Amino acid sequence: xxxxxxxxxxxxxxxxxxxxxxxxxxxxxxxxxxxxxxxxxxxxxxxxxxxxxxxxxxxxxxxxxxxxxxxxxxxxxxxxxxxxxxxxxxxxxxxxxxxxxxxxxxxxxxxxxxxxxxxxxxxxxxxxxxxxxxxxxxxxxxxxxxxxxxxxxxxxxxxxxxxxxxxxxxxxxxxxxxxxxxxxxxxxxxxxxxxxxxxxxxxxxxxxxxxxxxx
Numbered sequence: 001x002x003x004x005x006x007x008x009x010x011x012x013x014x015x016x017x018x019x020x021x022x023x024x025x026x027x028x029x030x031x032x033x034x035x036x037x038x039x040x041x042x043x044x045x046x047x048x049x050x051x052x053x054x055x056x057x058x059x060x061x062x063x064x065x066x067x068x069x070x071x072x073x074x075x076x077x078x079x080x081x082x083x084x085x086x087x088x089x090x091x092x093x094x095x096x097x098x099x100x101x102x103x104x105x106x107x108x109x110x111x112x113x114x115x116x117x118x119x120x121x122x123x124x125x126x127x128x129x130x131x132x133x134x135x136x137x138x139x140x141x142x143x144x145x146x147x148x149x150x151x152x153x154x155x156x157x158x159x160x161x162x163x164x165x166x167x168x169x170x171x172x173x174x175x176x177x178x179x180x181x182x183x184x185x186x187x188x189x190x191x192x193x194x195x196x197x198x199x200x201x202x203x204x205x206x207x208x209x210x211x212x213x214x215x
Contacts, residue, residue, distance in 0.1 A: 009170055011133045017086050017109070019170075020131070024089035036127050037066060041073035042157055044193065044208040045124065052153075054078035058121040061147055062103075063110060064128040068094030071103045071124075079122055084108040110143050119149035126157040129178075130171040137178065145185035145213075154187060154211040159204055160194070179209060187211040 007022045009015065027033035040046075060079035062071035067090060071083035081103045085091055088107040095105055108114065110128065125144055132140055148154050159173035167173060183189060190210040196203040 011135070013111070013136060016132060016136070020085075021087045021089065024087045024093065029093070031067065034067065038069055041070045042126060042208075044157060045070060045073060045126075045155060048155060048210065049073060049077040055121065060122040060124065061117070061120040063123065063125040063144060063147075064131070065094060065105070066090055068098055068101070068103065068105070070126055071105070072098055072101060074122065074124060075101065075103045082106065082117060082120070084110075084113070086110075110140060113143075113147075117147075119152065120147055121149055121152045122155070123147045123152065124155045127159070127171070129156070129174050130159045133170070133172050134167075134175075137172075137174070138181065141178070141181035142185055145182055145187055148187060148211070148213045150213055151215040152213050153190075154182065154213075156182075156207075156209040156211070158207055158209075160207045161205065173205070174207075176207070179207075182209075182211050187213050 007019060007026060009019050023034065031037050054077050058079050060074040060081045062074060062081065062083035065071045065083035065085050068083060071081055075081040083103050084106045086107070086109050091105050091107045095101070123144065129137055129140055144154065159171060160176055161167060161173035163175045163177040165175065188211060190212050192207055192209040194205065194207050197206045
């Protein structure tokens with residue numbers, strides 16, 4: 001199977017969908033060929049879950065869940081969890097990876113989600129924003145923010161870069177000022193932490209941000 005760098009990429013919405021579907025197809029069950037897949041949830045997410053007890057009956061959504069490691073952490077913390085990915089192969093893989101899971105997995109597109117899903121007490125987004133070029137991200141901020149219920153929380157884990165800097169290839173780290181789009185969408189920034197994380201080509205600046213929608 002070809003490495004991820006050999007899979008045809010692109011900047012349009014359709015090309016991004018085709019790219020991710022191709023990645024999971026060509027990986028053919030080999031997790032090592034999915035660069036963003038890990039054995040467990042991000043430490044920052046686990047720390048937040050441990051420090052914030054889950055309210056009874058609370059619902060969570062994992063955006064672009066990939067192979068499900070973060071969705072499973074939300075479910076294990078007590079959330080009634082829905083998770084989706086644009087790749088049906090990724091969803092099938094996640095279900096096989098966690099055969100006894102309580103997570104409700106779906107193949108879906110962030111920009112065309114079922115209306116009956118409603119809004120969620122916790123929304124988790126990891127590496128979705130950076131998967132879109134700068135010109136497509138504006139709508140993604142709005143689409144994610146709309147999923148957060150009144151009183152609900154949004155967790156965001158992303159690669160970042162300085163405001164005004166150019167970036168020509170995927171993934172496209174989020175410029176720090178772009179996160180203000182969540183505030184413009186009605187969310188309050190509760191905390192943000194910045195750190196370097198190991199990537200395929202060295203240490204990469206990251207941010208973990210927590211937002212809340214006022215009641």
